[in-house]
Amino acid sequence: MKKLKESEKSYLDLAKKYEAAETVNQNLEKRIQDELAKNREKDYVLIQQSRLAAMGEMIASMGHQWRQPLNSLSLLVQDVREALEFGEIDDQYIDRFTRESMIQIKNMSRTINDFRKFYQPNKEKTLFSVGESIEDALTIFSTSLITHKIQVEFEYRGQYMAYGFPNEYCQVVLNLLANTRDAFVQNDINNRKIIIKLAETEKDITAEFIDNAGGIDQALLEKIFDPYFTTRIHGTGLGLYMTKKIMENMDGSVMVENIGDGARFCLSVPKVAAAVKPELMSV
Missing domain, CATH: 3.30.565.10 (Histidine kinase-like ATPase, C-terminal domain)
Structure with a gap:
């Protein structure tokens, strides 16, 4: 009878130790998950900072790439006034003006698409x-x-x-x-x-x-x-x-x-x- 009680006591002690170990494991798992979440959040912040830095680089590059087509469009627009004064505006002039303007606009549009594509996650x-x-x-x-x-x-x-x-x-x-x-x-x-x-x-x-x-x-x-x-x-x-x-x-x-x-x-x-x-x- 005494041995049976000792056996029951040992069993209860083991059960308590197992329960305590389970609690420790659960707490440890929660801490690990919390740390992983913090690391993911930190990485997300760093990714955003890195993208913002890259964005500054891209905007500067975009400005350089737009300079030439903007200058060409400016020259085309300025030429319209002189063409009007000298009576040079006809169907052929309008066709050339439209064609050359659209070439520059498409170049600028393509630049925007390149940058937009890059920033789509x-x-x-x-x-x-x-x-x-x-x-x-x-x-x-x-x-x-x-x-x-x-x-x-x-x-x-x-x-x-x-x-x-x-x-x-x-x-x-x-x-x-x-x-x-x-x-x-x-x-x-x-x-x-x-x-x-x-x-x-x-x-x-x-x-x-x-x-x-x-x-x-x-x-x-x-x-x-x-x-x-x-x-x-x-x-x-x-x-x-x-x-x-x-x-x-x-x-x-x-x-x-x-x-x-x-x-x-x-x-x-x-x-x-x-x-x-x-x-x-x-x-």
């Missing part, structure tokens, strides 16, 4: 062409490249289809281009050049960005992807950090190393075949 992963996303980024950044006399060599064959967020990938490329441009300026480099190469393995599409901007201080290589870390005078320290976060969010990666007289950034993102189930690809 991708809520779900999708198939996209890495080459085309890089081309979109180069188009948006073209004015800055011309202004700072940066030559870009980029030649690719094939689609190099990946699985992820195309607009976010485009933002990553813009971050790298802006970072390299600033390095060229800060280091006062002549004959500025960026070489972009695409390659693929069984699982990944890899894009290499090789520059001759002087490289990165070896002591800083491990820190450049940290939030708010920057070597630029007016840098935010968010561009490369968000580059890392965006690539990881696509199950990809980014790495950097010094090579020759510059640096090599390497972006890897999953291929379609490695990321999508065969039955989904046939849908």
Whole structure:
């Protein structure tokens, strides 16, 4: 009888310990979920800050791209008064005026569409062409490249289809281009050049960005992807950090190393075949 009571007591003790352990586990799980939520919120804030910084860059670029068509439209409008005074306005003049005006307006409209496309968020992963996303980024950044006399060599064959967020990938490329441009300026480099190469393995599409901007201080290589870390005078320290976060969010990666007289950034993102189930690809 005594042994039975001791057994019951041991059972109750074990039950209490189990209940206490369950409570601890539940509390720990809740704390983990709370911390994950906080981290997601922090990442969201950083993404928005990064996008705002990129938006400033884009608005400046857009202003440069609009300058020429606006100037052409201004000349066309001013010519109307002189054409009227000299009696040159006829059907042929109106046709030419309309045709040339519409060419400039379409150029401006295309610029707006390029920027609007970039800022539309991708809520779900999708198939996209890495080459085309890089081309979109180069188009948006073209004015800055011309202004700072940066030559870009980029030649690719094939689609190099990946699985992820195309607009976010485009933002990553813009971050790298802006970072390299600033390095060229800060280091006062002549004959500025960026070489972009695409390659693929069984699982990944890899894009290499090789520059001759002087490289990165070896002591800083491990820190450049940290939030708010920057070597630029007016840098935010968010561009490369968000580059890392965006690539990881696509199950990809980014790495950097010094090579020759510059640096090599390497972006890897999953291929379609490695990321999508065969039955989904046939849908």
